[in-house]
Amino acid sequence: MSESLLHYMEIFRDFLKRKGSSPHTVRAYMLDVAQFLDFLRKELGLDDPRPPEVDRLAVRHFLGTLARSGYDRASLARKLSAVRSFFGFLRREGAVERNPASSVRPPKAGGRLPRFVDVERMRVLLDSLPRDTILELRNRAILELLYGTGLRIGELVRLDVDSLDLLTGTVRVKGKGKRERVVPLGRAALSALRSYLLRRGEILSEGGRRPKDPHALFLNAWGGRLTERGAYGLVRRLLLRTLSPGDAHPHILRHTFATHLLDGGADLRAVKDLLGHSRLSTTQVYTHVTPEKLKSIYARTHPRAERKAEEER
Structure with missing residues (x-):
């Protein structure tokens, strides 16, 4: 049996x-x-x-x-x-002769579109973050990095200090299936990371007697590596400053990263590589047209979108 x-x-x-x-x-x-x-x-x-x-x-x-x-x-x-x-x-393993789920058709894709934050709200959120204490600098660097690179929260907490190359402005990321990719860092993310790294040693020296992790990029208050659960809660609290509870989850920053790139004219395959997707079909969910872009396209292309000045008089 x-x-x-x-x-x-x-x-x-x-x-x-x-x-x-x-x-x-x-x-x-x-x-x-x-x-x-x-x-x-x-x-x-x-x-x-x-x-x-x-x-x-x-x-x-x-x-x-x-x-x-x-x-x-x-x-x-x-x-x-x-x-x-x-x-x-x-x-x-030889426990069954056939897979009973292999012939079951999955539900049709294309349900709800990914939620994202518009450019202006994202700017307000990031500009409102305090940056006085070392932990506030760390928090700002985390949000700038998530929005500026589209990293998953699990990828973020696995980063080491030597994952960064500040000279070339890139970060080396270990993604799903241990696949590695190199993602460029924008000016805002680089600035936030440099400010954090200048004072990161304060956490290691003041963290008490708990185990330290000198290699981890993002540290908790005691000098250990920030956990995925800890990072999730931290990011959620920061997002709640601007977003509703239903939208305040770290993955919305990944959605926002992809949406803003595509809205700016980025190639879909390039976005796929930046996100670390193995299939282009996974990235295509982000090709929805935002209301702002839709209005812009309409205004530029439809012959009746802009009324002539004499018609308005």
């Missing part, structure tokens, strides 16, 4: 880590698979399901139930991806 799905979950976790998946991806996949197993128990009565007991209909039923509960298309697609990866792993 085969082992239970619960047994294979821990092995799957180790497999994802060995494959080089980020901690965020591992955590998200494990939560999604656990939700699927909980669904099998509560909705289908499978208290300790075995791999062969799960079929295509069970996966479709799972997605349908979530859709009726109000999950958006992006969330459904991610959960299907997690279940599909899990059973793909089980197939390689």
Whole structure:
């Protein structure tokens, strides 16, 4: 008799880590698979399901139930991806003959457009940040870097001091799947980073007896490496100065970075490389036209957009 799905979950976790998946991806996949197993128990009565007991209909039923509960298309697609990866792993392990999720069609892409911050609000937010204490300088450098490079929050906290090249104005980033890319730094981000680095040593010398990390670029108040959770909360608090609670999450800065580049005429493939996407289709979600750009295009191109002066008199 085969082992239970619960047994294979821990092995799957180790497999994802060995494959080089980020901690965020591992955590998200494990939560999604656990939700699927909980669904099998509560909705289908499978208290300790075995791999062969799960079929295509069970996966479709799972997605349908979530859709009726109000999950958006992006969330459904991610959960299907997690279940599909899990059973793909089980197939390689010989626990199932076929992947029951492989033939399930994912929800159609193109649900909600990514939220972003317009240029003026972004300027007001960044210009309003205090810059007196070392931690305030650190916070300003974090926000300028996130907006100026489009880094994920996990990529940001993994940066070391030597990830920066201030002479060439670039940062070396380790992204998903351990893929490395070099991203240019704008003038504002470089200025904020230099101001922070000049006083960064204060945190290491005044952080008490807790373990220090002299290599980490961004430090917590005690001199250790800033964690992903700590950075998330910090950025959210800073964004709440200007944005609504629903928009105040670090990833909106990545959306904003991509949107502002494309609005400025950047090539889609260049933006793909800057974001660290492996597929162009992932970047294409940012090709929506902002209201400001739409008005500008309309005013420049439509023959009736601008009334003649004599018509206005």
